[in-house]
Amino acid sequence: MTGFLKKDLAQLFRDIPVRVITPDKIAPVSITGIVLDSRAVQPGFLFVALKGENTDGHKYIDAALKNGAAAVTGMQTGFELPVPYILVEDTRFALAHISASFYGFPARYMTVIGVTGTDGKTTTSNLIYRILLEAGHRPGVISSVNAVIGDNTLDTGFHVTTPESPEVQRYLARMLSAGLTHVVLESTSHGLAQHRVTACEFDIGVITNITHEHLDYHRSFDAYREAKASLFISLTETHPKERGNPRLAVLNRDDASYEYLKYKITTRHISYGLTPGLGLWAEDIRHDFSGLHFIVRGEGYNFAVDSNLMGNFNVSNCLAALAATMIGLQVPPEIAQKGIAAMPGVTGRMERIHSGQDFFAIVDFAHTPNALRVALTHARQITEGRVIAVFGSAGLRDRQKRQMMPEIASELADLIILTAEDPRTESLDDILQEMSDAIKQKGGIEGETFWRIPDRGEAIRLAVQMAQPGDVVISCGKGHEQSMCFGDVEYPWDDRIAMQAALAERLGVKGPKIPILPTSK
Secondary structure (H helix, E strand, C coil), X not given: CXXXXXXXXXXXXXXXXXXXXXXXXXXXXXXXXXXXXXXXXXXXXXXXXXXXXXXXXXXXXXXXXXXXXXXXXXXXXXCCCCCCEEEECCHXXXXXXXXXXXXXXXXXXXXXXXXXXXXXXXXXXXXXXXHHHHCCCCEEEECCCEEEECCEEEECCCCCCCCCHHHHHHHHHHHHHCCCCEEEEECCHHHHHCCCCCCCCCCEEEECCXXXXXHHXXXXXXXXXXHHHHHHHHHHHCCCCCCCCCCEEEEECCCCHHHHHHHHCCCEEEEXXXXXXXXXEEEEEEEECCEEEEEEEECCEEEEXXXXXXXXXXXXXXXXXXXXXXXXXXCCHXXXXXXXXXXXCCCCCCEECCCCCCCEEEEECCCCHHHHHHHHHHHHHCCCCCEEEEECCCCCCCCCHHHHHHHHHHHHCCEEEECCCCCECCCHHXXXXXXXXXXXXXXXXXCCCEEECCCHHHHHHHHHHHCXXXXXXXXXXXXXXXXXXXXXXXXXXXXXXXXXXXXXXXXXXXXCCCCCCCCCC
């Protein structure tokens, strides 16, 4: 973050809901940037010391001072510093509000739509964005794939999480400066629980679903669900805006989260689902090679939708986007129709890789039990041949998935290839052993119905070589991501390139090379 702005320290803390324990320490000091990493401190910056699971920012206060920090905010006592040390109750909460103040509270001047859920956030966010474009608004989007600001698309590299609050507020400020009127902000459970999207002044909240995920961090499903609910609770806290305050919650009636959220929120809500009920629902769902086709019904609504996307789960994503825009922002149905139809798809989400082969090759981001079930169910629906699934389970993440995902694949796939997916500092062999044991408990036979191939490139190559006409080869878990973590190092990796390379090898045509990983021979 560069110091292109300058704010007085007292100005930063004025009119924000942060309890300062040492208000006398707020001295007349100019602040030119806000960071939470001592290595990123430049002269004039405010360093905010965060206490996390694995590190404590208070240990790096001296390093921040050496780099020129003009002030420090923390939540631990006992520091006597040569610069102002502002003591607060919660530095994460404070960081979000201070960042918003530093950039002039940009979210208060735009309509902000937050999208959360276990699966489908990025697709739903982009569908809303497309509809808003078609409606003549000037929207931006911040997702785990990219940030779109006007004509600029920035590769965020967020690796499936929401950026820290200073980055979020910086993006929002850039969007406001570019003349944007609406922002679609993908909000992960980590982002919500860690206050990364606090002070984003949400006007509309959208939930896709809440299923088993991130319990390694949240510790319990109730805590995970509570984090998601905080998005909708925050709708009541949004400041009044000149363009109005919709304060609308969009809930998935087909998901188990519906009853919980319905009684948790206090703002108005609209529901959507695949069966008739209140709100919006879909009827006459059809799939073909061009995508999805269905009828949207609801009070005052009866129109057809055509989408380039695939799978019933994307019918739900379309309905969520339609509810947010038509009911929350009064976008006419005929405009919303065009917005849905205009979306070509989302990188790494049920993305077909076609090089002239006589079978389906698909790359998908499914890295949770529910997402894998949905992806493999769709793969089963589009073929009368076999489904060959390639996937792994990440290290240092919820270990229950290593049992659940192989069990799901055993039910829905004909052939399974277990492989690497960000093992991090865990033993890849141990991870694959756990997954292998789960398949064997379901009757799987190694070397006949499933294989363990540690190198992901070799795993995709084997799946492609095994494919027969009409089969589906689907590689799950990485999707749009551009790297894979072994130890503490991120190695360049792209499932789509690996799939293209494997197809080129099989077809005997020119193509890219499979990226090299530490597991490669």
